[in-house]
Amino acid sequence: MRGLVDELAAPRPLIESLPGIYQEDDLARLLTSVFDDALAPVLCTIDNLPSYLDPALTPDDFLDWLAGWVGVLPDETWPVERRRALVALAVQLHRRRGTAAGMAMHVRLLGAADVEVEDSGGAIWSKTPGAKPPGDGTRSVTVKVTPPKKGQLDSARIEALVASLKPAHVVHRVALAGSPAK
Structure with a gap:
């Protein structure tokens, strides 16, 4: 959690915005300095907004x-x-969301050493309108994951990630190296 910066100066003290007669008044200086102290962190944050977005x-x-x-x-x-x-x-x-490369990239971020995504490419069609299409159009994706040499992977997390990345109508399987496909 960020803390306060001690003695953070306001970039432009409020007293400078007041007419000259008030700038010489000690009470006005004291009152505006309270607001300067309160506004300085806000103004500093706004001035550094590009850094917050990087x-x-x-x-x-x-x-x-x-x-x-x-x-x-x-x-x-x-x-x-x-x-x-x-x-x-x-x-x-x-x-890359929805692609094999995107799915592999996401799974690698979980710590996998190697990821191979096999897409069935299942699609069926027929040259004759109204005819039953030939073949099997089952759409599926198999994700083969090799865990890192040190450490383990959370198979439930990988399973949930793959399920969230694939299209809803596609069946998926996750195979961790050394274990059967799920």
Whole structure:
């Protein structure tokens, strides 16, 4: 959590906005200095707004809020640098959403060493209108995940992620290396 900055000066003290007669008054100086102290953090934040919108520079406590703005939800247990990387990749992730490359990119962010996405490409059609299409048009996707050499992957989290990324009508399977496909 950010704290207050001691002795943060107002960029333009309010007393300077008053007519000259009030600028010389000690009571007016005292009263406006109270407002200067209250407004200085707000004005400082506004002056530095571009830094708040940059994932590499934003304060740690603002990072999750920024992640919500760009539509990604990092895991709260992740280290700050990993969450910053996710927010920085938000545009690329959204651009590839619904594709095999996008799904692989998302799963890699969970810590997988290697991800292979196989799409059945299931589509059926017939040359003759009204005729029963030949073949099997089952749409499915299989995600093969290799865990990192050190550490483990949360299979339930990967399963939920894949389910959220694939189209609703597509059947999916997640296969972790060393375990049968689900």
